[in-house]
Amino acid sequence: MKNYWKQFAGWVTGLRPNLFQRARLKLTALYISIVAVILIFFSLTLFYSLSKNIRDNFEGNFSDDVTQELVIAKTTDQLQTTIFFIDLIILFVSSGLSYFLAGKTLKPIQQAMEKQKQFTADASHELRTPLAVIQTNLEVALREKEWDKEKARILIMSAIDEVKLMAKMTQDLLALSKLENKQEIYSLSRINLAQIAEQTIRKMQNIAIKNKIQLSATHSNAVFIKGDAEAVQQLITNIVGNAIKFTPAGGSVDITVGRHNAKAIIRVQDTGIGIAKEDLPHVFERFYRADKVRGHGGGAGLGLSIAQEIVRKHNGTINIESEIGKGTLVTIVFPAVS
Incomplete structure (x- = not known):
């Protein structure tokens, strides 16, 4: 019997309007009130005008x-009855339209609020893991009666790694927030994409060697765009960093920079583990990481979100093609300048 009462209570609770449903009903009532006031004014004006015409005729x-x-009476x-019923029909139709428009x-x-709630939940989840490791x-350190120097060093290094992860996450969150809220002010100038790609290769070569990845670049001598050099370098670093992270030892990451008509094109091709077809539409979402990839090396799943925002700020496009076990191709297109 108690289970039935619980089910009934859950059903009743589900019927309670949530915050947005209440707001929608209030907005609907406001729309209907405005329509009603306008309708009354025009109906009275029409009634008195037609009544006068009837009397005159x-x-x-x-x-x-x-x-x-x-x-005449x-x-x-x-006439009064006809106008009244027409008004009722108009109010009935406008009620439905008002409810629809209020929802729109x-x-x-509502979507922004839901994204904010999801973002908060995801951020809390991502921060909870390193905090749990540190705790x-x-x-463990407190329970140790006799300190072993090597064991202490391992514990401290592990804690430092988790702190670095949290610091990187908060830095990425701040960067993403600035980009999305248009607080990031770029210093736009004529920059050479090929040169920036070459600088990125040099900067990330040690990481590639450590992971036994062959990192190479093919580019034209000069491919120019109007952009912020630091932001574009961060963009390429994020994409190449992802490619290295998810490519097994012995694989390769190739960067190609070129120009086609009025477009400057960057392609980053890797021989990594790839991304499942069902995950591709979500890869630019904050904190999204495919289940097969989760846990395969750190990161909070913010790099591609930041990359997408940087590309948007430069009036470009970014596209990802991938196949499990064969690798991933990231294509970035910017408007080129001479």
Whole structure:
């Protein structure tokens, strides 16, 4: 019996309007009120105007005034009834339209709020893991009666790694927030993509060697765009860093920079583990990491979100093609300048 009551209570709770449903109903009521006020004004104006026309048309058409007044009164009543029913129909239709429009009006706000809630939940989840590791290490250290120097060093290094991970995550979150809120001010100038790609190769060569990855670049002598050199370098670093991270030892990452018509094109091709077809539409979402990739080396899943925002700020496009076990191709296109 208790289970039935619980089910009933859950059903009743589900019927309670949430915040956006209440806002939608209030906005619907506001729309209907505005329509009703306008409708009353026009209906009264129309009624008095037509009543005057009826009286003017009927006056002098009857032998006695009593019959004339009766006909005018009856016609006026019919007019009043007709206008009333038309108003009811208009109000009924406008109620449905108002509810629909209120939903359309509030939907972007609702989606933004849901994204914010999801973002908070994801950020909390991502921060909880390194904090748990640090807490565990400290608790282990406290329980130790006799300190072993090597064991202490391992615990401290593990804690430092987790702190670095959290620092990187907060740095990425701040960068992404600035990009999305248009707080990041870029210093736009004529920059050479080929040169920036070459600088990125040099900067990341040691990481590639450590992971036993062959990192190479093919480019034209000069491919120019109008952009922020530091932001574009961060963009290429993020993409190449991802490629190295998810490419097994012995694999390769190739960067190609070229120009086609009025477009400057960067391609980053790797021989990595690839991304599943069902995951591709979500790779630019914050904190999104495919299940097969989760845990395969750190990161909070913010690099591609930041990359996408940087590309957007430069009026470019970014596209990812991938196949499990065969690798990934990232193509970035910018408007080229001479």
